[in-house]
Amino acid sequence: MDQLFVNFCVMVTFAFFRSFTFITAQHTDAAALQAWRAAITVANALLLCHYGLVVQGVSVDLGNAPIAAFAFSNGPLAALAAAAPLLAYRAVQAPTDALDAVMSTLLSIVAVMVIRTLRRHHGPPTPLEGVRNALGLFAVATLPAFLPAVSGQRSPADLWAPYLTEVIGSALALNIITAVMRAHFQVVHKTERYRTLMQLDPLTQLFNRRKFDEDIQQAPSPAYLLLLDLDHFKRVNDTHGHDAGDEVLRVTAQVLREAVRESDRVYRLGGEELAVLLAPCAAEAARGIAERIRRNVEQDVAARTGLPEPVTLSGGLMAVHGDQRTLLRAVDALLYTAKAAGRNRIATAPSTPAPVVVPGDVGERRPAAEEPVMSPARGGAAGG
Template identity: 35%
Template sequence: MLRELFFNLCLLISLHYLLRFTFRSWPVPRRGWRHALRLSALAAAGLILMLFPAPIAPGVQVDLRAVPVAFATLQFGPLAGVLVALPIMLYRALLGGVGLYAALPSLLGVIVATTLMRRVVPAVGPLFWRHWPGVIVMFAFNGVPLLFLPDGPQLFTQVYPLLLVMNVLGALAAWGVLSERFHVLRLTSQWQSAALTDALTGLGNRRQFDLDLEAMGPGDALLLLDVDHFKRVNDTHGHHVGDEVLQEIARLLEREARGRDRAYRYGGEEFAVILRDVKGDGLNRVAERLRSAVERHALRATGGTVTVSVGGAGWAALPLRQLVQRADEALYAAKHGGRNQARVWGIWSPTQGGDPASRTVLRRPQP
């Protein structure tokens, strides 16, 4: 029995090593087809382990099938544990034998114990091994139903201690492989977030803006916003107040923009908003709403009025550099037209005449 369980242990670790490559991002998604495939892979791992059992009596065999079930329960919850356990239970029912009456309760006991231990043992992470007492509790019930089989006490004494040790060692080793993967994914996610997020406002930074700009398509639009007289705010109230103003404007942009849009800190006191699927006069309305929101609410830090000028341009099958240039020229027109206003690059039509590459129609949107 020791030899068969040791082979099962090696197979368990190998299967989890392969499983680690299915985790590609952090946080780990808990829904969708990728999640379903991952649960299917865990169930398949349990079934493969059952192909190489340690037979201990006619109709009674043991293996480490409970480890993938416990992992699914610990990481994704009891429902996931049940979904992973179902194919394993069905296969064990097909095998039949008296051991069936111990196998099914044992697996259900692992799900229940792991569910209870989720409050104590954290999801698999870099320091997971420190919680080994909790892992023992997860597998403590596994094998106990052997007591109710014929010659149960003898079988229990023969099997239970070794099975518990192998389950705990297998869980710590196999989940340790996944913990290392999760640690790398978590760090990578943090580094990517830091590289693409403005530290002061929490908005996407210029690098994130450039990446998202490349993904713009028909129906999308761009707004550029510049804080009016921002140097005066810094000189009068200090740079810490200027930082508070920028943070407040960032919050307003995230709150007032539509859910599918995204705001960025484009430069020092400049912001950008990429609008997705803008219809009709939507670009004018959003531009004016953002301008008006700043005028109404970005007052707390200075005790006065803070305003922004807004320039916008819609996607028109042009090079992205030209789209940004059009929005920037609209912003320039707004600032030199008196500030605290929004202007949008108008759409050129052949009836206007002239060179379409050099013609702009800038208009003040209605609130």
């Protein structure tokens, strides 16, 4: 019983070690992490083999359990590679049982592949089905234990106790490893969900100010910051109610997500103030995306929300450089320049090229180099 207790302590400890290498819920990890998992599996199997039991004069160990668990998550080839040191150790320790050990390990990996195939067709097993599958797996994999009876070296009656001990012990070990991994992934999933919720604005599902502060510090170069503010948003709330205002914010967020690229990120900084981090992005592309956002908001938001008057926004666009406080102060000044110029337009830092004029746009003016560059606006509301 002492040896059996040591076996399960070793197995549980290494199961936790292996689970800690899964940092995210996705299994697409770096090669270094994959190598660590293989090394942990090998060490676990070797220790379980070293602290094996002797039942009626027959050596029994649970070394195939971590190999089977590794085969479930990494496939047969990786499992065979992980099993090689275990098979070599068994061959050195008990040369006469080497064939039994090789056949048992190969059968366990083949059985895992059969179970994996069935899972793809029938979905993941229930806990009870998992116990049944593990018992079936090792009932097949441990059959080479009866080879001494076939050769006449031992009586079959003498081999039943070692056989059942290894089958039940290995099945229990595999289920404990699976339970440890499942519990760890539940924690990882919840942690990722909570982390995501901490980074999202609950109304618009855009990234929030906390996430913005993190991203702006790590933005790849070249990057551009577009600061946006809905025009006359207070008027929308006062005239149509706060529910209508919330709907305008939700739809505006949707329009912004549709207008940007996959690499860009959209944030709600607070109230009706939004931001878009364009990274990596060239100057011409940044200016084009900013103008597309302005145009799409003007054309789509009122139509989607059912408001009788157009919804527009103003913005400031600037290359990301220097410290965050100075950058925000500068781009905020550009935003209010756009507001003062009549709203429904984007003010751009002089170093950012103006967009190509689209036929039909009116009122285009190229200021002097030291002035902010204004995007064309179609009938932007003036005043207030």
